[in-house]
Amino acid sequence: MPKVGDLIWGARGMNDMKPMGAVPHDLAELGRLMDAFCPMHVMLDAAGQMVHVGATLQKLRPDAPMVGKTFLEVFELRRPQGVSSMSELMRSAGVKLHLRFYDTPETALKGVLAPLEGGRGAVLNIGFGISLIEGVRDYALVSSDFAATDLAIEMLYLVEAKSAAMEASRKLNLRLQGAMIAAEEQAYTDTLTGLKNRRAMDHVLTRLIERKRGFALMQIDLDFFKAVNDTLGHAAGDHVLQNVARFMVEETRDEDTVARVGGDEFVILFDGLTDREALSRVAARIIERLEVPMPFGEHFCRISASCGTVLSQSYGQPDAGVMLADADMALYASKKAGRAQHSFFSEAMRDVGGDGGPIPAAIAPKHKGARPREERRGEE
Amino acid sequence: MHGLINRTIQSFVRDTRSEALWLEIAKAAELGFDDFEAMLSYDPALTKRALGAVACKLGLPQDALLEDMGTYLVSHKNTEAVRRLLRFGGVDFVEFLHSLDDLPDRARLAVDDLILPQLELRERSAERFTLQVSARQRGFGAVMMGVLRAMADDYGALVLLEYVPEAEGVESIDIQLIEAAFAEGRGFDLGGARDE
Numbered sequence: 001m002p003k004v005g006d007l008i009w010g011a012r013g014m015n016d017m018k019p020m021g022a023v024p025h026d027l028a029e030l031g032r033l034m035d036a037f038c039p040m041h042v043m044l045d046a047a048g049q050m051v052h053v054g055a056t057l058q059k060l061r062p063d064a065p066m067v068g069k070t071f072l073e074v075f076e077l078r079r080p081q082g083v084s085s086m087s088e089l090m091r092s093a094g095v096k097l098h099l100r101f102y103d104t105p106e107t108a109l110k111g112v113l114a115p116l117e118g119g120r121g122a123v124l125n126i127g128f129g130i131s132l133i134e135g136v137r138d139y140a141l142v143s144s145d146f147a148a149t150d151l152a153i154e155m156l157y158l159v160e161a162k163s164a165a166m167e168a169s170r171k172l173n174l175r176l177q178g179a180m181i182a183a184e185e186q187a188y189t190d191t192l193t194g195l196k197n198r199r200a201m202d203h204v205l206t207r208l209i210e211r212k213r214g215f216a217l218m219q220i221d222l223d224f225f226k227a228v229n230d231t232l233g234h235a236a237g238d239h240v241l242q243n244v245a246r247f248m249v250e251e252t253r254d255e256d257t258v259a260r261v262g263g264d265e266f267v268i269l270f271d272g273l274t275d276r277e278a279l280s281r282v283a284a285r286i287i288e289r290l291e292v293p294m295p296f297g298e299h300f301c302r303i304s305a306s307c308g309t310v311l312s313q314s315y316g317q318p319d320a321g322v323m324l325a326d327a328d329m330a331l332y333a334s335k336k337a338g339r340a341q342h343s344f345f346s347e348a349m350r351d352v353g354g355d356g357g358p359i360p361a362a363i364a365p366k367h368k369g370a371r372p373r374e375e376r377r378g379e380e
Numbered sequence: 381m382h383g384l385i386n387r388t389i390q391s392f393v394r395d396t397r398s399e400a401l402w403l404e405i406a407k408a409a410e411l412g413f414d415d416f417e418a419m420l421s422y423d424p425a426l427t428k429r430a431l432g433a434v435a436c437k438l439g440l441p442q443d444a445l446l447e448d449m450g451t452y453l454v455s456h457k458n459t460e461a462v463r464r465l466l467r468f469g470g471v472d473f474v475e476f477l478h479s480l481d482d483l484p485d486r487a488r489l490a491v492d493d494l495i496l497p498q499l500e501l502r503e504r505s506a507e508r509f510t511l512q513v514s515a516r517q518r519g520f521g522a523v524m525m526g527v528l529r530a531m532a533d534d535y536g537a538l539v540l541l542e543y544v545p546e547a548e549g550v551e552s553i554d555i556q557l558i559e560a561a562f563a564e565g566r567g568f569d570l571g572g573a574r575d576e
Contacts, residue, residue, distance in 0.1 A: 137571030143471045156570055157468035161490030164461040168384070168418040175417070 027052075027116075030123070037147055038125045044071050045121040048086030056145040057126055060107065060135075071124070075109075076100045090115055090122060099126065105138050107131055128152070133159060190260040192238060193245035201259035201267050205320045208312070214274040215312045218283065219327040220248075222264035222290075223304040223339045236296045240303060247289045251282055267324075274311045276344060283307045283342035291340065306334035307342040314345070381427040381517075382494045386416035388459075389430050392449045395458050401437060409433035421493065424517065431519075443522040443543070450526020454534060465490075466531060467568045472560055473537035477501055477509055499524070509555040521551025528553060536565025 027043065031052045034041045039056035053066045066074060070086075077083045079098035090113070097111040110129035115122045128135040132152055135141065146152045188200035196204070208215045222244065229237035241264070248258045248266060257269040273279065286305065293300035308330025312318045330345035337343070393402040406414050409429040416422065416430075435445045454463045465486075469479030484496040497515030504510060511528070513521040525543050532539045540556040 133571070140569070140571065142570060153468060153570070157465060157486065158489060160461065160468070160572065161465055161486070164465070165419075165491050172417050172419045 027120070034123065034125075037149075039145060039147060040126045042066065042071065042124050042126065043116075043121065044086070044124065046086070046119055048072060048089060048121075050074075051121070056141070059141070059145060060101070060139050074102065076102050078108075089113065093122070097124075105134075107135055107138065132156070193241055193260050195245050195249070195266070196257055196259040198259065198261040201257060201261055201269065202320065204257045204259075204269055205323075208269060208271060209318050209320060213272055213312075215272060216270040216274055216279050216309055217312075217323050217327050218268040218270065218279065218307055218309040219324070219331045220266040220268065220283075220286070220305050220307045221331055221335070223306055223335075225264040225303050228301045228303060232296060232299055232301065236299070236301055239296050240294060240301050243294050244290050244303075244305075247286055251285050251289065267327075274313055276311075279309055279344075280342055283309070287340055287342070304340040306331050306339050308332070308334055308345060309342065310345045381422055381424045382491075383416055383418045383420040383422060384491065384494055386422050386427055386430065387418040388449060388453060389427070389434060390416050391458060392452045393434055395456055396448075396452060397438070405430065405433045405437055408437070442519065443545075446519050446522035447526040447529075447543075450523040450528075451530045452526070453523075454527055454530035463531075463534065464568070464572070466527070467534065473532055473535040473539070474557065474560065476531060476535065477511070477555065480511060496520075507557040509557075511553045511555060513551045513553070514549060515551075518546050518551060521546070521553060524551075525553055528555065533563075534566050536561060536563040538562035 031043060034043070034052075035054060039054040041054045042050050042057055043052040045051050048070045050066045050069055050071055058066055061074075064074075072084065072086075072089065076099065077089070077092075077097060078100055080092055080095060083089050083092060093113050093115050095112070097113065099109040099111050100106050101109075108129070108131045109126050111124050111126040113122050113124045132155060136152075136156060143153055188196055188203070190197040205217070222240075225237065225240065228240055241260070244266070245258070245260065248268065252258055252268060252270070253273075255271045256273070257267075257271070259267045259269075261267050268282075270279065270282075287307070291302075291304050293302050295301075308327045310323050310327045310330065312323070315322070326345040326349075329349045330343045333349055334341040334343045390402055390406075393405060403414060409426070409432065411426055411430065431442065431445070435442050438445065440448070453459050454466065466476070469483070469486075470476035478501060480499045480501055483499055487494050487496050497513050497520040500512045500514075502510040502512065511524065513524055522543065525541055528539070528541055532541075537560050538558040540558060542554040542556075544552040544554060
């Protein structure tokens with residue numbers, strides 16, 4: 001397909017081209033060819049006045065005929081800058097021009113100018129470039145407004161096809177994200193009680209420490225739970241655990257985290273609550289509620305709980321492991337003092353530890369597991 | 381088989397019958413899930429089982445079902461995107477027919493793992509054409525019957541179509557153009573603003 005440049009240079013080298021016969025040798029002929037190949041061209045005379053305008057370009061301003069106006073009064077030349085006369089415009093031949101309509105819609109256009117032989121003016125071909133989509137929409141263009149070889153229609157097709165494909169992918173991603181959140185939720189939930197699990201608790205505890213806001217950590221161990229399990233069976237044990245979980249959730253605030261971290265071990269993280277009296281009241285209410293005998297079949301399950309609490313402000317730099325171990329030590333103090341109680345951790349506990357001897361924090365939880373059996377033996 | 385094709389089977393049942401019927405079909409075909417994802421790929425055996433279950437539940441012969449699905453692809457409002465993409469192929473029905481040779485390549489430009497059957501249009505006269513459909517699985521020809529019928533309506537052209545079932549791995553459709561501008565057809569706005 002001949003390009004604008006070919007035609008212009010063809011016109012300039014007219015004598016050489018003669019054998020080919022159909023070379024345009026006057027402007028009317030050139031205009032006719034341009035109409036066929038470049039429906040968005042415009043031909044300027046030496047003074048910069050528009051003398052012939054392609055049908056599609058004119059379609060962008062259907063009520064304002066362009067012929068007779070000067071090019072630079074209709075189009076603003078954005079690049080190259082500082083062009084205000086026809087002679088300056090002629091110097092930008094061959095350069096990519098960035099154009100815009102002066103009036104609205106100020107569609108951005110691309111163009112290229114080729115001078116005509118003998119100072120007779122110039123031909124400009126204009127295109128939408130990347131504003132094609134808006135252009136087609138704003139001016140209700142149809143296929144026949146573009147040259148058959150113009151890739152505009154293919155570009156519109158691709159944009160739509162890609163958008164449709166992206167939309168399908170986006171929907172898939174949303175569904176996958178939903179599935180991922182559900183899976184994560186499951187991974188953080190204790191399925192028996194619906195409470196958070198150990199992993200979730202570790203996660204929240206780390207976040208609370210990072211946020212450097214005051215919080216309290218309460219360890220709760222059920223007393224006599226093993227007896228329920230042993231005498232009434234696991235179904236009774238599960239029933240008790242579910243009740244206990246419900247009490248704990250009901251006695252705490254939404255922003256607190258209640259987690260089951262072991263068989264009959266729970267941790268509650270109180271976000272922003274460090275008031276000792278308030279915490280003692282919560283512990284007392286929980287103990288009180290779970291001491292009410294729970295009917296199971298024709299039996300009653302009787303349990304209690306021991307609690308130990310640490311406050312984040314007791315530490316210069318709180319550490320999750322140390323806080324859990326200290327809370328456990330406070331809980332052990334509660335057990336020692338006769339169970340069904342709540343204690344705050346104090347430095348003095350480190351010295352008295354288990355049976356008078358200090359318990360290394362790291363192994364404290366292991367000791368605890370073995371403890372209830374001995375204690376129960378003393379009691380029953 | 382590409383998820384887009386499987387998803388079409390599901391959408392066809394859901395949009396032209398009901399969601400409940402689709403769930404029954406998914407169960408009968410033992411898919412192991414309720415929804416095909418448009419952007420994933422599936423074992424061709426699943427596609428075959430799904431199609432078999434749909435034909436069975438709707439009491440339709442396979443070819444009639446596939447043709448209905450082709451019509452659905454072009455004419456249902458939920459698949460408007462497909463109709464639009466096809467309409468980019470040409471300004472009239474004949475130009476559209478000629479664009480079908482490029483259809484598989486066009487589809488791949490948008491979704492590079494979507495493999496459509498090879499289409500070849502033979503022009504026997506100005507009004508008579510034969511579209512040859514070659515695919516590994518037979519059945520695409522029947523789908524194209526539905527697509528052509530609906531696209532002819534879309535362009536407002538009056539055509540006679542005849543389906544010639546598989547011969548040596550190629551299905552064909554004989555197309556006779558009675559009148560290119562028989563009816564008004566549906567509008568097509570390049571810019572994607574509301575048609576009609």
